[in-house]
Amino acid sequence: MPARDHADPLMLDRTAPDARLVDVQIAVVAGGVGGSRFVRGVRHAYPDARLTVIVNTADDIRLHGLHISPDLDTMMYSLGDAIDPERGWGRADETWRVGAELAAYGVEPTWFGLGDLDLATHLVRTQMLDAGYPLSAVTQALCTRWLTDSDHLQLLPMTDDRVETHVVIDAPSAPSGVRAVHFQEYWVKLHAEPEARQVLQVGIEKSRPAPGVIEAITEADLVLVAPSNPVVSVGPVLAVPGIRTAIIATKAPVVGFSGIISGAPVLGMAHRLLPAIGVDVDAAAVGLHYGSRAAGGILDGWVIDDTDAGLLPRLAQAGLTAVSTDLIMKDPAATSRFIQYGVKLATE
Numbered sequence: 001m002p003a004r005d006h007a008d009p010l011m012l013d014r015t016a017p018d019a020r021l022v023d024v025q026i027a028v029v030a031g032g033v034g035g036s037r038f039v040r041g042v043r044h045a046y047p048d049a050r051l052t053v054i055v056n057t058a059d060d061i062r063l064h065g066l067h068i069s070p071d072l073d074t075m076m077y078s079l080g081d082a083i084d085p086e087r088g089w090g091r092a093d094e095t096w097r098v099g100a101e102l103a104a105y106g107v108e109p110t111w112f113g114l115g116d117l118d119l120a121t122h123l124v125r126t127q128m129l130d131a132g133y134p135l136s137a138v139t140q141a142l143c144t145r146w147l148t149d150s151d152h153l154q155l156l157p158m159t160d161d162r163v164e165t166h167v168v169i170d171a172p173s174a175p176s177g178v179r180a181v182h183f184q185e186y187w188v189k190l191h192a193e194p195e196a197r198q199v200l201q202v203g204i205e206k207s208r209p210a211p212g213v214i215e216a217i218t219e220a221d222l223v224l225v226a227p228s229n230p231v232v233s234v235g236p237v238l239a240v241p242g243i244r245t246a247i248i249a250t251k252a253p254v255v256g257f258s259g260i261i262s263g264a265p266v267l268g269m270a271h272r273l274l275p276a277i278g279v280d281v282d283a284a285a286v287g288l289h290y291g292s293r294a295a296g297g298i299l300d301g302w303v304i305d306d307t308d309a310g311l312l313p314r315l316a317q318a319g320l321t322a323v324s325t326d327l328i329m330k331d332p333a334a335t336s337r338f339i340q341y342g343v344k345l346a347t348e
């Protein structure tokens with residue numbers, strides 16, 4: 001195995017058929033549903049690497065007196081093989097009896113699905129937060145149940161501070177003509193139907209990276225940006241003061257993957273939110289939104305789907321190294337293939 005140097009930290013002994021990356025540190029910036037599918041692929045691609053997933057927490061919401069962290073829970077359940085495969089969030093074999101009882105009492109909101117098994121997670125998290133533990137300590141505690149190998153896989157909230165994504169929509173009856181709703185209300189109750197006039201990350205200015213986040217990025221041998229929602233999943237992580245700077249400064253190659261394929265998000269509602277931040281709903285626009293590191297952005301490489309190969313010249317002209325491949329995450333092996341392909345081409 002040739003000596004690993006930082007010029008090519010991912011140097012594989014490419015002669016060995018089962019080239020393994022050992023003692024390699026990988027940091028992933030991710031959201032929830034798409035992000036967790038991506039991370040399962042990263043684990044498949046680099047089984048011996050030490051993985052730190054920096055997870056968006058701006059989706060978090062307080063309901064029924066409980067602190068709910070959808071993206072952290074989706075990542076945790078998914079990597080712990082407890083996720084409901086159809087929904088992509090929440091627990092497998094879930095029941096909804098407590099939620100139905102709350103509705104029977106007329107307790108609002110009833111539009112946010114609270115599963116009985118999932119409730120235990122929110123109860124533990126809320127108790128620990130109320131006892132003064134930071135969200136990162138709570139996450140570590142919850143993960144001891146779900147993630148067997150904590151020194152090879154760690155979930156970090158982007159921050160321990162309270163940050164919430166709120167979406168500004170038209171409200172004809174309001175004096176200002178607009179109102180802000182929590183992202184969960186925009187997505188789960190309103191199905192992202194209203195035009196998004198603005199997307200706010202409430203509290204982001206005062207937020208600080210959670211313990212370990214900056215080190216995970218600066219000490220990484222590879223940083224990956226998951227094909228998560230650029231506005232409400234990757235966006236908030238990059239907006240926590242200090243995180244974008246650390247990504248720009250890291251010696252590791254930074255490779256991003258597009259969640260927009262043929263002008264639409266594979267999952268979720270990014271197409272309803274990208275216009276609010278002035279970014280077209282296409283794989284090139286999102287890559288240029290993140291920007292090449294040479295131009296002050298965060299990416300060394302950008303991976304788009306084969307159906308968007310026609311966008312490659314535009315990315316090349318803008319100075320962003322980009323490649324196209326099959327980006328459909330049909331299973332961890334498929335995801336693993338496109339990750340390795342993208343990393344190899346984007347770091348050569």
Ligand SMILES: O=c1nc2n(C[C@H](O)[C@H](O)[C@H](O)CO)c3cc(O)ccc3cc-2c(=O)[nH]1
Nearest residue numbers: 032033059069070073089090111112113188
């Ligand atoms: O579409 C829905 N998504 C629900 N989600 C998904 C959630 O809105 C998204 O996973 C993210 O916030 C956006 O990616 C939940 C996630 C949780 O962790 C816990 C409860 C829910 C409840 C719902 C729900 O009722 N409907």
